[in-house]
Amino acid sequence: MDRRGFVAGGALAGTVALAAPALAQGMPEVRWRCASSFPKSLDTIYGAGDHVAKRVAALTEGRFQIRMFAAGELVPGLAVADAVQAGTVECAHTASYYFVGKDPTFAFDGAMPFGFNMRQMNAWLQAGGGRDLLRDFFAGYNLVSLPAGNTGAQMGGWFRKEVRTPDDLKGLKFRIGGFAGNVLQKLGVVPQQIAGGDIYPSLEKGTIDAAEWVGPYDDEKLGLNRVAPFYYYPGWWEGSLNLSFYVSKPQWDALPPLYKEVLESACRDSTVETMAKYDVQNPQALRRMVAAGSQLRAFPREVLQACYRAAFELYDETAARNPNFKRVYEPWKAFRETQYQWFRVAENTFDNFSYFMHAQEQQQRR
Template sequence: MDRRHFILKSGLAGGAALAGATLAAPAIAQESPSIRWRMTSSFPNTLDTLFGSSQFFAKSVSDLTDGKFRIDVFPAGELVPGLAALDAVGDQTVEGAHTVLYYYVGKDPTFAIGSSIPFGLNARQQNAWLYNGGGNEAIDSFLEPYNVVARPGGNTGTQMGGWFRKEINSVQDLNGLKMRIAGIAGQVLAPLGVIGQQLAGGDVYPALERGTLDATEFVGPYDDEKLGFYQVAPYYYYPAFWEAGPTVHYVFNKQKYDELPASYRAALDTVSRACNISMLADYDVKNMQAIRSLVGKGVQLRPLPRDVLDASYDSSQALYKQLGETNPRWKAMFDPWNQFRSQSYEWFRVAEFTNDTYAYSKQASGQ
């Protein structure tokens, strides 16, 4: 091969390679498209831990995708009402929502199991069930008819039993009580005489102030103090036996989620996990400070009477039995959940409970 022939051949090869590189560039770009979603929250922007978590979520997804996948977050009521978030995602009014599944028990009580049900799992047990006990898979299977998928995106830890305008000394004091209460706890308390109501967070204070509510539960000391409930209801009861470890979920339209590049779906899933961890840690710090602040303001801290707990427990078991006999979707999720709960309780009694009980008793005695 002479020198001229070699140069010509090399030039053609190099040109082909350069052309190939030029052609490849758009293909690479297409693998990372620019996508913009809208996400509605079920929470007002005054709740910096709950609403702030969704803002952190959106920023983190953008950071992980070099700004290619952007999510605009809107507080409750700005695009859709707080309790309409699930429907808005299912019908593609928005692509995503930050909400709590038990807000939708009016559609089916089974929604509550994915978040929290009375005398259920604490935050650690809840995460164990969701991630490694089949919970996430069961929830997504249940949600298929609603055209959404869900990812755990926060946990508040065990919540407070709520604010009452009058003191509760026995189960008889619940008769006729009008109470804002989430999930299926209202159905559990109904046989005890409680008139349960579901209201979004921003609507609770005015109702309590006007007396259209006698009591309300919401989250815990930090959020409750910000919402000012102590100004209109002096008695603060604990614990919220209906919310031992409630999960807050990110909910995505299934079609829109499936259309995303795999790397973008991975970003959503990974950031959801991060939010799930960080929210609980955030509340554990903020609540321990806020409870001291509330007591300093004259709030009357009270445990729920034992007969209230006993009557509520019996009512919850009767409700679960009835739902298992009449609602196949409830039974399909509840039965394996209940088995997991029993085995988890056995283990936690061995180590966690004995350690915590002893250590807390020593601290309470000033040692």
């Protein structure tokens, strides 16, 4: 090799090697605390927030760091939104439907009964106008909400007794989060808002008659299969659950543009990562619980139909008296209409036929 070329190449290599650290050194150091609504023992749902923190640190070479705190370490799991608003912490990782008591419009950022599956939710938030609608709403609470994880379709929960008709729901003390509790009240259910770590003792002691959480993997970790025999599906109130990263708006506004992009990118990555983990973990956990004696039950169609009608009656009633809700509900409903038409044509037809043929093959092998 020509000596001049070697020297020039070496100088260029040195420039490239120095460029990244020099860029990192020119950026400010940011240290945030993040309060999670979830315990560390639920490694996938808690891990969705932890994944964001690790990605942000890696992509900024440690200049922007977010320290995670599990539910109860700084504030109770259901109080994280208040903590961010008050400036107690800079950010939180949570599910927005925990805060429908503030305004039912929060539910759109998490899960709406008989709403979207994971694909549809992601489409609405990322490309269908949902994020802009919700950004406007959250600004009224001095918050910025970023999608950061998704559980996919959830199960319908654990019941001490079978549910055969809508009448079996009357008087049922049911741990259920979000707007779904309001829907079920129309059918006589007594909804209970209980944090994840408190569900097992409440169900074991008989303080409640039934409880839903997420799905097989997390439900098994909480031990719910040990205190109620009947495991119902589907969780019609959560065709998917979008998890959210709440950021104090003043803290968000103070971030350099690069850090904002890094945080949003890490949150998007967490959505893909979390869904992939649940799709691997849930089938295995369900097999274990059924083998141990848990009894799977599908909600009867009569029950689902009653719940569906109650949900959309409640939506119309809420939109009539709540301008925030109406502002989001009308475009949400229109987007749902087009998504349902499309998924019925391609996705649903493919899925149902493939599952039907697979079931037939299994029967033939027996």
